[in-house]
Amino acid sequence: MTGVSPITLDDVTPVFLMRLVAAMFRAGKVIAFNQSRFAISRYLWYILTMEYALKERIGKPDLFTGRKDELAYFLKWIDNIKEEKSQSTALLARRKMGKTALMERLFNITFYKNDGVIPFFYEIKENKMWVVDFCKDFFLTFIYQYIAFKSREPGYLQPESRSDFEEVAKIAKKEGLGYLVGIIKDAAHAAAHEEIDILWEIVRQAPQSIAFRQKEFIVQMIDEFQFLNAMIYLDKEKKNLADTLAGGYLSTAESKIAPLLVSGSWVGWLMKELSSMLPARFRNKFLKPMPENEAAETLYNYSRFFQVPVTDETAFLLTGLTEGNPFYISAVIRSHYPGKDLTTLEGVSRTLEFETLDNEGSIKLSWMEYISKAFPQINDRNAKNIVLHLTKHRDREFTRKEILDTLKLEMSDGQLEKKLKALVMVDIISQGRNDFRYRGVNDTIFDKVFRGVYQEEIDGFDVSIIAKEYRARFEELKKQYHRLLGEFNYRKGYFEEYLILDRLLFRAREDNELLKSVTRYLPGDFNFCEYTRVWRYNSTPGYGRGFSVDIYARAASPVDYSIIGEVKSRDSRKFSREEAEAFERKFDEVKRCEHLEKVVGFIFSRGGFTLEAENYCREKGIACSEDERWLA
Template sequence: MEYPLEEKIGDPELLVGREKEFRNFGKWIAGIPKRISKSRVILARRKSGKTSFVQRIFNQLWTENGQVIPFYLDIAENKIWYPHFAIKYYRAFASQYISFLERDKRLVSEHLSLEDIREYGLSKSIKSLVRDADFMIKENREGGMHGLMWDAACEAPHRFASLFEKRFLVILDEFQNLSQYIYPDPHFETRPIDTIPGSFHSLSESKIAPMLVTGSYVGWLIEIATKYLEAGRLSEIYMTPYLTEEDGLEAVYRYAEAYEEPVTNETAVLISRLCMSDPFFISCVMQSNYENRDLTTAEGAADTVNYEITDRHSEMSKTWGEYIQLTLDKVNDRHAKAILLHLSRHSDRYWTPKEIKEALGLEIGADNIRKKLNLLVEADVIEWGSSDIQFRGLQDGTLNLILRNRFEEEIATFVPDLRQEFQREIAGLRKENRRLRGTLNNLSGKVAEIQLAAAFRSRKRFSLSDFFDGVRDTARLNITDVRRRVLLQRDDGKNMELDVVAGSDCGRVAVAEVKKWKKPVTRTAAEDFAEKAERFSEQNPDKIVLPAFLALGGFTDDALEFCREQGIGTAEKIEHF
């Protein structure tokens, strides 16, 4: 897998889960060459992972170099002059197209100038590139035909697909920004051109260059799509910000490792549960500025999560604060906040204006309440039901926590004790110790290396024999450094890799191999590991090397006998979490 498009998530390994979504979109993409795939829109609130998701789709298609050519553009929240946006759009499309053809990763982000695009077109006899570049260079210099410049740009993927019998996927991230940040004058003194999304009215029906658009403000994006693209031209795909329980736990491990933040296997479960398996929430906790952050204890984890929700200077709180401020400007009054808080607390059912009036004892009329409800829907903080008089709070636990912290004291005259709630949840989890352990064991097949490394990091002093049978050296270790995937090199130049290397301050080093096979490890695999451990020992003559092998599928009798002869510790599961 190659990553020509730098993903906003950072380390590619931090994109965890989403198997169901990737399967769904994989089937959809497979239909593009057959011209049966309809344009789509991904609807999800901010920090839901949709940008990372579509960027990964781009990188997968670019790497495969198959029948579908990806084009990606982020519609930024920055003011831009109309002709400059047309040039920006076309340069991005042409550069990424050329990148795909020439396998030049650099051009995905470092877009060619119009002059360079023209030269490439001449060298490869691609007349369309030459004509487009000539037209844009001329009009950018002379001015006057900005609308035609934009038409040439936005129609390019469909036009090229038709001319050259190819298939494109047009990925436009934050599509709703097209209506607010593109201006008809270079000094931004007039209103933005809010009809720009209408340029894609017919293009959204293309089967040879279908669109995949995203938006963080769901109500706003739906309004734009309905107004300019007509209902049904984009299939609506809703993306939840929350992962499955198993994937959420994996995300905790991966973020902890990326940020070098110690966690125990127990607190990993607690963090995932308190953060509701929300990857953004988990990342905020791992990077939290909470002064007393300690994610190796249940109390420390709860305090850090509480800080991210309640402290206005935390990353989590600031991110949601900006969102709430933007969306509530139209309804910034006490009644609207009371309605929003009530619906967030009771998001398990739909409410009518009359029911809300009775439940809250509001002195304003049902019609006035309905107007406020309509505005809250437009602000993307509540949602409609099946009828125009049914409303429900968002099924979004993270947002509900923030709203409670922000408005509960103002509306209900008391401060919510979220930390106490977290502690109760932790106590409940500990009572379910068997279930907690089962969750960890079920995950071992996916991230056993990370779990073993986390166990080594979090335990103060232990003997390797606590984890592995047949260990000859039972000295107690004080681990000071744990690394994964440590590379070694043989004399013939071939690279080898050790899964986990844990150094103790006494000069001993535990080196572990982890196999997640369903079938038992054979003697050949054990011999290969013994060679790696020996090579590591030769390269570190001042260290006492303690080899160990974790095989989740077990060992053959021959392999187990070999390990015993060589003094290699063996285990089939992680005994001490």
């Protein structure tokens, strides 16, 4: 179960706040209002500022899910900057694994925490840019973010113009940050005279220089760092590539007061660049696929948000097939497949086929766009053949010799090595255990997109095979699902915590009598009601308090009971008295922090309760159930 603080940025929406306030006034709860004043002013502050905070590309902040370990790791890393203990780090993962989502969230948390580290986030775009324009954009983005942080005015994160030095100097003065004017003038002068080397030196060093002079700490997050040497041009006509800009970070990246967190989607390429140009300056950290529980949570979160229903079983299949890739999850839920139905096996299967094989499928589109950029240098029949062969046998590695022999390639070992290196560099295949071993990338969906496009061309392959493979994989997953249910003596509900959340959100009121009849120790005047929101706290570690609850259903009206609950799933053990006591402590803390008056604790434990736990719950008035009808 994930743990979380009860108040996170994600949990508070303007609508929610308005409803909360309206409900309080409706009920004439002046006292409650006074008690809640602190909480409300905190909410208000979040909302007023949230509107203008760095807009996350993920869309609604609510959608951000999981990445608990990574958030905890990097928030600690950011915190450690104050002790000058954090070394510059490269966050590596193939595209669409959630690097930008993670960095933007780190930016926003660090911004709101306002705890001695100033966040700077810059994405290097995959567009050609003249170096002077790039430097201006980089520098002014930094200066505006810095001013936004110091003035606590998030409006500056989205300035009208990012090319007007005079304007930003004026704003700096107005906000009492006159010490910025000198460096702004220097950068403006270098830009106006197109003194490229000086300009890059000034802007690259700006975060570190300002941190040093002001005795501050800055975290510099640069997204898609590999494009620094591939997209910036020395001339306005964009003919001469400035391919040594990244090298400038040789000393900058050693800074302990303004260390870098860079990311890269072109993993092979970035790793090579870092090791050749910036040796030992960066620690590599790979962003792995989400673990199963987070992937399931993401799936249910998207399902609820976009109102695309899934069942427990189809959720299991989709979680298995998307292999912890948040983009694949979002693409399937949001798919434009006509007549999409993710509640049946057939529907899921068709949607996935559409997404991977159809020219309008967003997964296919996204990979084709990438391949068209990454592949041209190596886009010949042999290269495709090699990729197809390796992806077909993804479970093992191949030596160069094996590849030459099996595919009967007419080229020297040296030529083959060059080709394979290029493919590794763009992450279309992976390096094996040593320099002469290679393997396909571990991504079933990518493999199918690739084969769907190229295999026909190579060996007259019939694409409908891929659909068959999906179905075969579904059958396997389905068996696994039923085996797991059997193992835990379940008849339904592998992801039962989500079934219960959905139940509360969508159907608790109409099922009031039934649910009451299968739940013990509810207060006499209890009724299931309308809830403003029903959610699992998505813990944002290091932000707010860190306790966890699986269910928090906030009643729309203060005269009704809210519910704070725990779900014990995938476990046939009985719920123990110690666990019940631990739950009670969490319950008290949430109740206090959320200023809840009418609230009931609820434990759903599939394996039932020990006698001691049962007695404890009865005594404390904690509602209990193990009844499957909760999952219907």
